[in-house]
Amino acid sequence: MSANNQSYEVKTPDLGVEKAEVSEILVKVGDKVEKNQSLLVVESAKASVEVPSPADGVVEAILIKLGDMVQEGVALFTLSSSTAAAAPVPAPVESKPVEETKPVAPVADAKPTAESSSAPTSQSVEVPDLGVDQADISEILVKVGDVVTAGQSLVVVESAKASVEIPSPAAGTVESIAVTQGQTVKQGVALLVLSGSSGGGVTKITQLSASDKDAQTSAAAEKAPAVETKTQAVSTAPQVAQTQSVIASEDLSQNADVYAGPAVRQTARQLGVNLTKVKASGLNGRILKEDVYAYVKQRLTTAAAASVGGGTFTAASGLPPLPDLSKWGASHDEPLTRLQQAAIPQLSLNLYMPQVTQFDHADITELEALRIELKDGYKKAGIGLTILAFIAKATAHLLLQEPRFNSHLNDDNKSIKVREEIHLGIAVATDDGLIVPVLRNPDRLSIREIAKQLGELGQKARDKKLGPNDLSGATFTISSLGAMGGTGFTPLVNWPQVAILGLSPAAMQPIWDGQAFQPRLMLPLSLSYDHRVINGVDAARFARSLAVLLGDLRRVLL
Incomplete structure (x- = not known):
């Protein structure tokens, strides 16, 4: 680069928002960029904006990293202008020997020598971002010495019940294979090495000089046959690998x-x-x-x-x-609410969970009498007392005795992560759908405090004022049909939790006391659980113990 080249900083323009997050950096140090070429992507809320280069130049330094929060005026890159680099730079008197500093002729004037034509340019093929933490190599489709084309499948990786083929980013010959069948890999792991000088195709690495003439020559060279465009990669100049398309x-x-x-x-x-x-x-x-x-x-x-x-x-x-439904009459599409759309991926996780539901009934006759006795006093204090407050307290008490229900299955499928605090997700029905705010540490709260917080969370849910912290971190969920009717249902476990309690409307039933049938208020309980973590006998014991606690809440004090 000429000594009189100028360096300058590229700063964040006015994005129309106070700050945004750097979600992608599209260039690297040494890249030559053109005016208006996108340099990075910043995101704010659910929109993304690409920040363009204000001029032609070469990237000297990257001053930010992924995940950084930036605002207007923050320095992003250092660019050096490339307008003065057309002529070779003479070596100064005190320079190293000529062989080491000899300038490289522009691409337009370069003719491949026998050495440059035969010297292969190797590149490592790595695992791309597959959207999962790791996957297993289920099949290796090539062997050392194979000639491959751009887009040809190299290996097959598997995760859960599906497999994905990783394609070759360029044409070339397989020099070496760095993975074995059955090996677990993640993004960035080297799979194999490709050599660019193969009879079946050449991985084109085009030398770029700073002049527009050379840039145009490089572009023209890429359109010519591969045999005519093969050039030797020069370590003293930036290199840009041709972007390959692996899509049909x-x-x-x-x-x-x-x-x-x-x-x-x-x-x-x-x-x-x-x-x-x-x-x-x-x-x-x-x-x-x-x-x-x-x-x-x-x-x-x-x-x-x-x-x-x-x-x-x-x-x-x-x-x-x-299927095509038009032959059976007219139809039209109606969009799901944003809440329903967001819930679909979460609900789909139940496909991979062996879920079982345990049913029981709790006699809450005395508990309901206590609630009626207390509700007027609570109402004067602005607190609505529902049976759910008592159930939340009893459930939290039982989770302390049955910590396996307050756990998560670890990724290795060999252990569980037991949560040492209790945070109950409480399902609330809103006009947009079901939402589950979290009641924190109910085992440490009184019935009055629980009732107050349940009322506040329910109102915030209906007013759409719940924050991220209000919706995250639950260890166990309670879903209640309230007074909507029904005699029982099977709630879906909310992964990564391992259990959920469903409550159906209580109803008066004749219960035999040993001498006669007595009218008792019975509350149907539905306990769904992940059978990988919870055994059936444990679930039956949990449901029965909860029914006993609700039958006599004084046991919580023991």
Whole structure:
């Protein structure tokens, strides 16, 4: 670079928001960038913005990292102008020997020597971001010496019930394989090494000089046949690897009509994703990188393929596509609420949980009499006393005695993580759907305090004023049908919890006391549990113990 080249900082422009998070850095040190080329992506709420380069130049330094919060005026990069680098720089008198500092001729004038034509350019192929923490190598599709083309599948990785093929990012010859079948890998792990000088195709690494003439020459060279464009990679100049597309041409053409940024499209090409199948979460239907990763993750964690009439289909949910219903009359689409849409991925996790439900009844005749006796005094204090306050207190007390119900199954499937505090998720019905705020440490609260907090949480849920902390960290959930009717139901365990208590409306029933039938107020209990953690006998004991506590709440004091 010429000594009179100037360096300058690229700063965060006015994004229209107070601050935003750096979600993606699109360049690296040494990259040559053009004016208006996207340098990084910042996100605020659910929208993302790409920050462009204000001028041509070379990236000298990156001053931020992923996850940083930036605001207007924060320095992002240091660029050096590349307008004065067309001519070679003469070596100063005190420089090193000429062989080490000899300037490199521009690409337009370079002719490959026998050495440069035969010297292979190697590159390591790594595991891309698959949207899951780790996956297993189930099959290696190539061997050392194989010639591969861009987009050809190299290995198959499996997670849960689906498998994904990792494609080659470029053409070349397999030099070495760094993984074995059955090995567990994660993002960034090296899979194999490709050599670029193969008869089947060349991984083109084009030398870039600072002049516009050289840049144009490089672009023209990439359009020519591979044999004519092979050039020697020079360590003293920035190198830019050609971006390869591993997505089918049909999918690629469909992607062109989707609202997404260049970085998202590049990610989709690398992972072979058809963007028309990805659900957008960005502003105005814009697809974000997180949406692409979520799609891939869903493919990895669901049974993606099934046989239909001798053929196959692929659906992200594991279910077949909806059939054509037009021949049976008219229909129209109605959107689910945002709350319902957000709940679908969470509810789908129950497909992978062996869930069982234990049913029982609790005699709450005396408990209801106590509630009626106390409710007027609570009402004067502005507190609504429901039977749920007593049930929350009894459940918290029982969880102290049965800590396995207050745990999570660890990822290794060999141990559980027992929570030492109790946080009850309390399901609340709202106009938008079911929402589950969290009652903190009810074992340490009085019935009055529990009743007050339940009322406040329910009102905040209906007013849509719950914060993230109000909705996270639950260890056990209670779902009540209240006065909506029904005699029983099977609640779904809210992963990563291992149990949930369902409450149906209490009803007067004739109960035999040994001498006669007596009218008793009976409360149906439905205890659903993850059978991987909870045994049936434990669930039966828990449900019966809870019924006994509700029959005589004085036992909580013992």
